[in-house]
Amino acid sequence: MSTITVRHLEPADLPQIHALYGELQAYGDTLQLPYQPLSHWAQKLDPTRDGFYCLVAERAGEILGQLGLDLFRHPRRKHVATIGMGVKSTARRLGVGSALLSAAIDSCERWMNVRRIEIEVYTDNKAAIALYQKHGFVIEGTCRNYAYRDGRYVDAHVMARVTD
Template identity: 45%
Template structure:
C-alpha cells in the first residue's frame, strides 16, 4: 500500500467534506458536524499564502489531509502549526505519519520553520503517541479548551523545536 502525498486542489472539496462528515473523525477536531460541500469548496478555492494544504491518497482515494499554517507575525515567523485528519477506515495505516512527515520536511527544509505546534485533545491517545514518536512534547494542558458533544474538554499544547544544523 503506497501513500501518495500532494498539495490539495479545488476538486478535492467533496472528498474532504465526506471525510469530515464522519462523527468519529470530527469529534477529534475543531470542525463542526455536517460540513457543507460549499464550505470545503471555499476553503480550497482561496488558500492563503501562509497555508500549505496537503492531502494523502491510497490507490487514488483521498484518505487524509493536513493544513500547515506558518505564522505571519514578524516575531513568530519561525513558527508553524498544523491540523491533521485521516479517514476513520484509514487510521492506523501510516497515513497520519506520512502527512506529518511531509509537512515536517516542508517546514524544516523549505519554510525555515524552527517551531511546529499542534493542539490535541487529552483523550486522543493515538494522536498523542504519533506526535511524540515524531519528536513533539507536551508543553502544557489547556483546561476547558473546546466544547465537544455537550461538554468542555481539555487539550494538550504540543510542540517540536528543530535544532539548528551546524557544519
C-alpha cells in the same frame, strides 16, 4: 495494496475532504462542526490563502487524510507554523498520519525555515498524542475546558516540535 502518496490538495479533492470531516470520529477529534457544506471546505482550504498549505494523503485515487499547515506571518513568529489534520476512520493505523506529518515536517524544516511546529490535541486522543510524540512533538501544557464536544467540555494538550 498500493502505496500512500502525499501531495498538495487539488479542487477535485474537496468532496472527499468534505466526506472525511463529515465522519463522527473526525469532527469529534477536531474542532470541526458536523454538517458543514462543501463550500465551507472550499473556503477553509483555499490554496490562494497566503501562508497556508494543504496536503492530502491518497491511495489509488482515494483521499485517506488531510493536513493543513499555517505559517505565522508576524515578524517575530515567522519561524512558527501550526498544523491540523484528519484521517479517514477506515484508514487509521495504516501510516497515513505519519506520511502526512513527515511531509509537513520536511517542508517546514528543509524548505520554509520553520523551527517550531505547534498543534493542539484533545487529551483523550491517545493515538494522536502517540503519533505526534513519535515525530518529535512534546506536550508543553494542558488547556482545561479547551473545547465543547458532544455535550461537555474537554481538555487539550498544546504540543510542539522545536528544531534547533
